[in-house]
Amino acid sequence: MNLSRFRCSLLLVAAAAAQEKEYKPKEEKLPGPPIAQPIAYSHKTHVAMGMKCTNCHTMPGDGFAATFPKETMCMGCHTTVKKESPEIQKLAAFAAKKEPVPWVRIYRVPDIVWFNHALHTKKNDCATCHGEVAQRPVLFQEKSTSMNTCMACHAEAGAPNGCDVCHASQ
Ligand code: HEC
Ligand code: HEC
Ligand code: HEC
Ligand code: HEC
Ligand code: HEC
Structure with missing residues (x-):
């Protein structure tokens, strides 16, 4: 089955629903709290x-x-590296069971939003949207993923801003 097409038709339905509602700005408290990860x-x-x-x-x-x-x-x-560390032993246990580590997600947009990473990293650094990750021992949400933030950059960069660009295109 063509998964991307399936996702696409779901999005079209969801998007039609989204545009009937009025947009209420998403509440975000930035910077967010540090996120405790399983490892x-x-x-x-x-x-x-x-x-x-x-x-x-x-x-x-x-x-x-x-x-x-x-x-x-x-x-x-x-x-071989640090294999005696309790944190590495947790990692090794997931690897042995062939289970993914259940990392706690930090950045997320709802399913009705189209967001393509490869397209956005052509012109922007990761830091533009995720902050100074390279300096962080523990991650937390540093940057906004609200609709207003998306639209502000699109306006500045000359990228399109019609409702269907993020909610129903492709
Ligand atoms: C290129 C080799 C390399 C890869 C790949 C790598 N690590 Fe490491 N990691 C290291 C080294 C070297 C250290 C020790 C750094 C130090 O203490 O100076 C380390 C340290 C750690 C520690 C801290 C251990 C302790 O108790 O001090 C954790 C946890 C860890 N890594 C998890 C991971 C996870 C999860 C991944 C995959 C997402 C990963 N590492 C991939 C080389 C690697
Ligand atoms: C050795 C592998 C490794 C490297 C290199 C790495 N990451 Fe990660 N990244 C992870 C792992 C594992 C997690 C999940 C744990 C966490 O959130 O700290 C993660 C989580 C993230 C998240 C949070 C995703 C979410 O929404 O939950 C962002 C954003 C991120 N990384 C960006 C970056 C950026 C930017 C760089 C380069 C500066 C980078 N990563 C380099 C392994 C890596
Ligand atoms: C224009 C903004 C933007 C840029 C640039 C960007 N990201 Fe993201 N990132 C996001 C958004 C928005 C999400 C949430 C996506 C979702 O929920 O589908 C996200 C989610 C993530 C995640 C969680 C997994 C996922 O795909 O949902 C990781 C890991 C991540 N980003 C890493 C990176 C790395 C590494 C770079 C640079 C190579 C980068 N991002 C560049 C906005 C951005
Ligand atoms: C830092 C600036 C920036 C941010 C933040 C940003 N974008 Fe973009 N976006 C762009 C640029 C620039 C383009 C045009 C890329 C190109 O054509 O190479 C684009 C293109 C797009 C497209 C494709 C438009 C088309 O041509 O059909 C979509 C969809 C999109 N962005 C969604 C989002 C969403 C959703 C968010 C927020 C979660 C977001 N963007 C945040 C800069 C940004
Ligand atoms: C550049 C991308 C972008 C454009 C253009 C855009 N949106 Fe959004 N929209 C988002 C993102 C990202 C979210 C989720 C974050 C938030 O709620 O702020 C969202 C959320 C929403 C929601 C809330 C949906 C829910 O269930 O959480 C509604 C309703 C909505 N948008 C309607 C619209 C309408 C109407 C337009 C045209 C005026 C529009 N959007 C244009 C990116 C965009």
């Missing part, structure tokens, strides 16, 4: 070792998702 992974430590954002967050296929790295990828180093 104490630090962006600061790993980026300082020279790892690139897109080594771990690939944007496959149509480029919509930024994705999370596979546990086998982490274990490429951690089979």
Whole structure:
């Protein structure tokens, strides 16, 4: 089955519904609180070792998702590095069970919104929308994902701002 087409028809229905309602600005308190993750992974430590954002967050296929790295990828180093650490033992247990670590999500837009990562990283750094991730031992929401924030940048960048651009196109 063509999953993207399925998602597309769902979105069209949802989008038609969204546009009948009036938009109520989303409440966001920024910066958000630090998010406790199931494993104490630090962006600061790993980026300082020279790892690139897109080594771990690939944007496959149509480029919509930024994705999370596979546990086998982490274990490429951690089979030997710090293997006695309790945090690494938790990681190794997920890898052995072939289960993804249940990372707690930080940035999220509702399903009625079209947001394509690959398209947006052509002209913007990750930091524009996610803040100084490379400096953070623990992540928290630093930047807004509200409709007004999307539209403000679109207006400034000359990108389209009709309702169907984000809620029903493609
Ligand atoms: C290129 C090798 C490499 C990869 C890939 C890698 N790490 Fe690491 N990681 C390290 C090194 C080296 C350290 C130790 C840094 C230090 O303490 O100076 C470390 C430290 C850690 C620690 C802290 C352990 C402790 O108790 O001090 C955690 C947790 C961790 N990594 C999780 C992960 C996770 C989760 C992934 C995959 C998303 C991952 N790592 C991928 C090399 C790697
Ligand atoms: C070694 C792999 C690795 C590297 C390199 C890496 N990340 Fe991550 N990233 C992760 C893991 C694991 C998580 C989930 C745990 C967390 O939120 O800290 C994550 C979470 C995130 C999130 C939160 C996603 C959400 O909504 O929950 C953002 C944003 C992010 N990374 C951006 C970046 C940026 C920007 C860079 C480069 C500066 C980067 N990452 C480099 C592994 C990596
Ligand atoms: C124009 C703003 C923007 C830019 C630039 C951007 N992101 Fe995102 N990111 C978002 C939004 C919005 C979400 C929530 C997407 C959703 O819920 O579908 C998100 C979600 C994520 C997630 C969670 C997984 C997902 O796809 O939902 C990760 C990981 C992530 N971003 C990493 C990155 C990395 C790495 C870069 C740079 C290579 C980057 N982002 C650039 C806005 C951006
Ligand atoms: C920092 C600036 C910036 C932010 C923030 C941003 N965008 Fe964009 N967006 C752009 C630019 C620039 C383009 C045009 C990209 C191109 O054509 O290369 C674009 C294009 C798009 C498109 C495709 C438009 C078309 O041509 O059909 C969609 C859909 C979209 N953005 C949705 C979103 C959503 C949803 C958000 C908020 C969650 C968002 N954008 C936040 C800059 C931004
Ligand atoms: C550039 C992208 C973009 C454009 C253009 C846009 N929206 Fe949105 N819209 C979003 C994002 C992102 C959200 C979710 C975050 C929020 O609620 O602020 C959203 C949320 C909504 C919601 C709330 C839906 C829900 O159930 O949470 C409604 C209603 C809505 N938009 C209607 C509209 C209308 C009407 C227009 C045209 C005037 C429009 N949008 C144009 C990005 C956009």
